[in-house]
Amino acid sequence: MPAIPGKITAPNYGNIPHSHRLPVTHREVVRAFGKLSRTSLITLAQQWLQKKNRDFCKPYLLGDQDKNAEEEDDAPYEPAESYEELQEIYKELLSRKGGRREVMDRILEGDWRTGISMYQLATAEIQHLLDHPQALRWTAKRMAKIPNNRVVKDMEVTNDSEHLPRFQAQTFMTNLAKELSPLMKAHYLITKLKTLPITILRVYIHDSPYSSEASLATDSNSSDGAKAVFFIWPNGSPYIYVSLATHLGQVVGDEGRHLRDVVLQAIPKAFSRPSSRYQLTPTNFTARSLSALLAYRGPGKSNAAAGGWSIFADHSFSQNALDFVATGKLSEAKGTSVDAVAQKAGPGRPKRHIDATETQEVKRRKAVAAGRFGSSGKANDGQGIERFEVRIDDPFPPQSNSTQQQQDATGASAETSRGKRKGRPSLLDRSAEDIQEIEELDNAWVPDVRVTFSGSHVFAGVRELVEQGVVDGEQMPGWMTGEAGVTIGAIKNGRIRSKGAVPGV
Amino acid sequence: MFDQEKKEAYLQNLRDMVAAAEKERDNLAAILLSTPHLSTRLQKGPVANEHLRETAMNLLKRQSKRNVENIYRTCAGVTAYKVRDPDPNAVDNGNILGVRIEVFLEGKFVDKYHVLFNRPNPRHKSMLRVHHHTIPPCIPLQALAAKWMPQSQRDSSSRTGQDLVRFGRKLRKELTLWHIRKAAVDKLRVAxxxxxxxxxxxxxxTEQSTYGKVLNxxxxxxxxxxxxxxxxxxxxxxxxxxxxxxxxxxxxxxxxxxxxxxxxxxxxxxxxxxxxxxxxxxxxxxxxxxxxxxxxxxxxxxxxxxxxxxxx
Structure with missing residues (x-):
């Protein structure tokens, strides 16, 4: 670590403050800003210029120039005189059309040429996340209370019992920083969103004992790992979504994963209070889309009512108790109005003829699909899951007099599971108890069969296959509708095994 | 372009009118079908076409079914129903007992919640287990289920008492209190x-300037x-x-x-x-x-x- 003359650089226990700046040529800065759209950039700049944020986002103003005027001759942008002038400039930029490059250059080479603060970098990355809600891959975890033997009334529901971990941002941040600062230096930004019921925490990991500006600017290691981790708390639920802030095409190295795990381990500790300790438990759910996460592991009604059970979560199963009208064709009326809206959206598009030639069979298949999927599995609902993996633990359907074949195959499957699989063990690998359970089955051949569905919206795809008649909608097992609400699981007796007592809590 | 918009607005207006008229018609039909003694009069009175009488009787049946259901739901607050699990591999042939909880607040039924039970244990047919539900996670469903709907750990003899009625009552209380609290916070804001x-x-x-509030x-x-x-x-x-x-x-x-x-x-x-x-x-x-x-x-x-x- 090169020491900067005139500045003392010493390891300390502090966090990285919001106002520390990175040079505009820093890899992270270039990446974060290169991804943002023009409007987002302008909105961000306006946000930074707001009175309450000015301390963390000092722009380069005319007043700063005087000290070293000779350097600035070739600067492409005239520094503004005041915050108000800058605000006007960005307002003007917003009102007219132009390229995003123009705004980005103005920010990086003009108004913030002296550096982008950690606060700015963090807000820029969060803005990108909100602009592209599918940009990252999230894993949902659950905060579970570690059962306390001394306090017997732990689970009792009383007038003033609370079963969700209490989330108080300031206390949590202090505790988290206490846990992490001996291990690494980090910058934290925690934001409560207005548009979605979530709170985002971004942790920028700086793997160094120093928290000075100079040490931030130097790339301490050559590896190109992700430097930030995102955590999301959906308000009013025990879940937490975790993701590494990777850039497009960036490989997550072991180092990045390790740093994420360090932060992850500190989180339940930061939540815990004396006599109520928490731990993170997996929920077997990974998805890219935030709205899918909010639907399957969110604060609402849909957590334990996925797939065909979605009719219970929206109001299509039972009407309002005071709605006595039974004769109207309510569902049909709704359908046509949706169609009308869709057509209105694209007036240039030729009107789609709802084919009158729809045969009885097609209608029947559609009805079956509607029965199995309810209101879920629609291609445009934004709740797509990209990957759904299952392992089938049911014995292979027995065939007559083919024992020889069976034995051969068993040997082969054992070999593949031992020899071929390299690298990290998959979550789907059979555990010791699973294997024992399988061995207890007499004379059954249970090959290690894994099925992976992948696509932009897996269950919408399955629904379409049912509607097209490729998949038999009536014989299809329930897990193919997504009703188990997991993206990875093991199947026994044709059903996804559920270990928890009550789903979706 | 302007003409197009005007046309759209006109069409929308027409659509709204049609929708309103249809609603009115359905409403009147419901009232007509709920008239007392209608079924006897339909059966006795002369009709030109036997097919039409059948249709009318079907409509009547549907309406009276709806009326009975609504009356139960309105008066009881917690009602049970039976549905079928479409999964061919479902336990117990897909028999599902649903419990529906209505939340009534300030003269309106504001929302309803469902808990769906199945019977996973073929030996204890009366033992219910929560299969699916639409209870938000801020309601302690798991704790309530553990207390009032416990699952027997051992196979036989230890028949732990399940109390569906108490469970429903407690759950309804939690849900109603939650809605009342939310309404009270809203009132506080207005005040x-x-x-x-x-x-x-x-x-x-609609406001675009900031996406949220930075807490630290x-x-x-x-x-x-x-x-x-x-x-x-x-x-x-x-x-x-x-x-x-x-x-x-x-x-x-x-x-x-x-x-x-x-x-x-x-x-x-x-x-x-x-x-x-x-x-x-x-x-x-x-x-x-x-x-x-x-x-x-x-x-x-x-x-x-x-x-x-x-x-x-």
Whole structure:
């Protein structure tokens, strides 16, 4: 670590403050800003210029120039005189059309040429996340209370019992920083969103004992790992979504994963209070889309009512108790109005003829699909899951007099599971108890069969296959509708095994 | 282009009118079909076409079924029904017992929740287990199920008592209290002159300037604290000029058990509620971080009078 003359650089226990700046040529800065759209950039700049944020986002103003005027001759942008002038400039930029490059250059080479603060970098990355809600891959975890033997009334529901971990941002941040600062230096930004019921925490990991500006600017290691981790708390639920802030095409190295795990381990500790300790438990759910996460592991009604059970979560199963009208064709009326809206959206598009030639069979298949999927599995609902993996633990359907074949195959499957699989063990690998359970089955051949569905919206795809008649909608097992609400699981007796007592809590 | 828009508006108007007329027709039909003794009159009276009589009888049956269902749901609040699990591999041939809980608040049925039970154990046919449900996670469903719908650990003999009625009652109480608390927080906002939470979400969706509120804008940065205070002082000065310290924000968590209040002089407070809406305890701080013990003492009591008690 090169020491900067005139500045003392010493390891300390502090966090990285919001106002520390990175040079505009820093890899992270270039990446974060290169991804943002023009409007987002302008909105961000306006946000930074707001009175309450000015301390963390000092722009380069005319007043700063005087000290070293000779350097600035070739600067492409005239520094503004005041915050108000800058605000006007960005307002003007917003009102007219132009390229995003123009705004980005103005920010990086003009108004913030002296550096982008950690606060700015963090807000820029969060803005990108909100602009592209599918940009990252999230894993949902659950905060579970570690059962306390001394306090017997732990689970009792009383007038003033609370079963969700209490989330108080300031206390949590202090505790988290206490846990992490001996291990690494980090910058934290925690934001409560207005548009979605979530709170985002971004942790920028700086793997160094120093928290000075100079040490931030130097790339301490050559590896190109992700430097930030995102955590999301959906308000009013025990879940937490975790993701590494990777850039497009960036490989997550072991180092990045390790740093994420360090932060992850500190989180339940930061939540815990004396006599109520928490731990993170997996929920077997990974998805890219935030709205899918909010639907399957969110604060609402849909957590334990996925797939065909979605009719219970929206109001299509039972009407309002005071709605006595039974004769109207309510569902049909709704359908046509949706169609009308869709057509209105694209007036240039030729009107789609709802084919009158729809045969009885097609209608029947559609009805079956509607029965199995309810209101879920629609291609445009934004709740797509990209990957759904299952392992089938049911014995292979027995065939007559083919024992020889069976034995051969068993040997082969054992070999593949031992020899071929390299690298990290998959979550789907059979555990010791699973294997024992399988061995207890007499004379059954249970090959290690894994099925992976992948696509932009897996269950919408399955629904379409049912509607097209490729998949038999009536014989299809329930897990193919997504009703188990997991993206990875093991199947026994044709059903996804559920270990928890009550789903979706 | 303008013509196109005009046409669209005209068509939309027509569509609205059709929809309204259809609604009116359905309503009238429901009233007609609910007329007493209609079925006997239909059966006895002469009709030209036997097929039409059949259709009318079917409609009548549907209507009377709906009427009975609604009356039960309206009066009981918790009702049970049977559905089938379409999964061919479902336990117990897919027999599902559904429990529907209505939440009634201020003259309206505001929402309904479902808990669906199956019978996973073929030996104990009366043993129910929560299969799916639509209860939000801020309601302690798991704890209630563990208490009132326990699963027998051993296979036989130890028949743990399941009490579906008590379970439904307790769950309904939790859900209703939750809705009442949410409504009370909304009322508190209106009383403080703030838009109610539904209006607020509407306005914030259109407002684009910031995407959210940074919660640790001061905790990790000591250097800027003095300047922060400068800002605060400005605010205080301007407020002293107008002599009004008002509430700028009231927020609550999703379970509506914690309420956060912000005043225009940067004084902040948080109170914790019991489930039945009593303020259990509170913490208040002035802008320079001093605990306001007097306010904390005054906050305890019912939620409705909270603002009055604090402003006294």
């Amino acid at each position: 403080a002159g703030l838009p109610s939470s539904t209006e607020q979400t509407k306005s914030s969706a 804008a001061f905790t990790s940065d000591d250097e800027t604290d003095p300047e922060d205070h400068d800002d605060d002082d400005d605010d205080v000065v301007s407020n002293e000029r107008s002599r009004v310290v008002n509430i700028t924000d009231i927020g609550a968590d999703l379970a509506a058990q914690e309420i956060f209040i912000t005043w225009s002089n940067n004084q902040i407070g948080a109170v914790v509620l019991n489930k039945d809406g009593q303020v259990k305890e509170g913490a208040f701080r002035s802008s320079d971080g001093v605990r306001l013990k007097e306010m904390e003492r005054k906050a305890v009591g019912s939620l409705e009078g909270l603002l009055q008690r604090l402003s006294e």
